[in-house]
Amino acid sequence: MKRNIKLGIFGFGCVGQGLYNVLHQTKGISAEIKKICIKHPEKKRPIDPGFFTVNREEIINDPEIDVVVELIDEVDAAFEIVSAALKNRKAVVSANKKMIAEHFTELMELQRRYSTPFLYEASCCASIPVIRNLEEYYDNDLLTSVKGILNGSTNYILSHIFENNMAFGSALADAQKLGYAESDPSLDVKALDPKYKLLIILVHAFGIILKPEDIFNYGIDHIKDSDIRYAREKNSRIKLIARCAKVNNKVYAYVMPQLVSESDTLNKVAFEYNGLLLEGAFSEHQFFMGKGAGGNSTGSAVLSDISALTYDYRYEYKKLHQRLNHSYTMDKVLEVFVSYNGGAKPDTSDFESISVRHESEEFNYLVGKINLVKLAGANWLNEAAINVMLTEKQE
Ligand SMILES: NC(=O)c1ccc[n+]([C@@H]2O[C@H](COP(=O)([O-])OP(=O)(O)OC[C@H]3O[C@@H](n4cnc5c(N)ncnc54)[C@H](OP(=O)(O)O)[C@@H]3O)[C@@H](O)[C@H]2O)c1
DSSP states (O other): OOSSEEEEEEOOSHHHHHHHHHHHTOSSOOEEEEEEEOSOTTSOOSSOGGGEESOTHHHHTOTTOOEEEEOOSOSHHHHHHHHHHHHTTOEEEEOOHHHHHHTHHHHHHHHHHHTOOEEOTHHHHTTSOHHHHHHHTSOSTTEEEEEEEOOHHHHHHHHHHHHHOOOHHHHHHHHHHTTOSOSSTHHHHTTHHHHHHHHHHHHHHHOOOOOGGGSEEOOSTTOOHHHHHHHHHTTEEEEEEEEEEEETTEEEEEEEEEEEETTSGGGGOOTTEEEEEEEETTTEEEEEEEEOSSHHHHHHHHHHHHHHHHTTOOOOOHHHHTTOOOEEOOOOEEEEEEEEOTTOOOOGGGEEEEEEEEEOSSOEEEEEEEEHHHHHHOGGGGOTTEEEEEOSOOO
């Protein structure tokens, strides 16, 4: 690709404006914004109105535009934009994890058929360069586990609850005000957003392509004050953890809240930060931390992808092409803490073993081992009066 590139951007919200800011403060990259497509022309914008259009074609069909940057908060429209751009042989950068996770196979096919790159570093952990590291550095079969805090918004909420005794609703409102939450906050609190990110990580870490419905996710919206008190008594915090790991040739994955003890590296990952622990056969533990949300930090990852395009970088999907023969399994035993009240109860026959049972007027809970297959299929899981969290001890 030529070294002085022209960009067509879709979206000028939190990330779009972040990209504008970082692009204008970075000297090392020769990229210029030609047009920005938005949805609501009546909105006041902080830059020259001449940049804006509501007509997609002005970007997609402009032969001068080399790179389309998709930063909108809609899924169907984003997929249409990205598909049309790739078909017109324009390289694409996106941060839209939901769109990527839902359309992974089609997006791979479009890249192959039109020989055009599609990069999406900002979609996983915003500013942490996870995808390129998984592709380039961990380009072999030695990686065994990726575990982390992948959602800045829920981490921000949980940090406020633990550090400042803030109520859930106020912490969420604060996260939204600062641009850390998705426009639809249920994507964050119900753990869908980190699940989409985990789906992308699974491809680059283990060469496994799954659909969102294949992975178990359980959010932070069942957590009660009594669960927070329990965590504090154990000198732990609650974190929303996404994990995928390999045992022999089988890979399991889930997203769930977990009690994280003080000695755990992820305990210190607070507020809008994300943290990722990678485990390899010989490298042992490696830890990445960085801002997982916010305009400028996400914009900087988008800019890094734009810069990578100037030296013709593209994902090779090394793990997929290595034919590693990994298969996905949900057959994994987890140790969980389950709290319940008001007549709601977990079905104890679903558990392989129960090591602690506590029942009192204020607080009922048990600690036990349960297979992920059983947990995912349990009806009691959806009761608002029941909360499930992983304990600190997971193999
Ligand atoms: N915020 C973060 O920290 C963060 C981090 C990582 C990844 N992401 C991802 O980045 C993307 C953008 O997030 P955001 O927080 O910047 O969203 P946002 O603040 O809600 O902004 C969305 C932008 O998209 C525009 N838009 C929506 N539908 C459109 C359409 N059909 N055609 C053209 N423009 C359209 C909106 O136009 P108007 O301005 O006219 O309304 C707005 O400018 C999302 O996929 C999100 O998941 C966000």
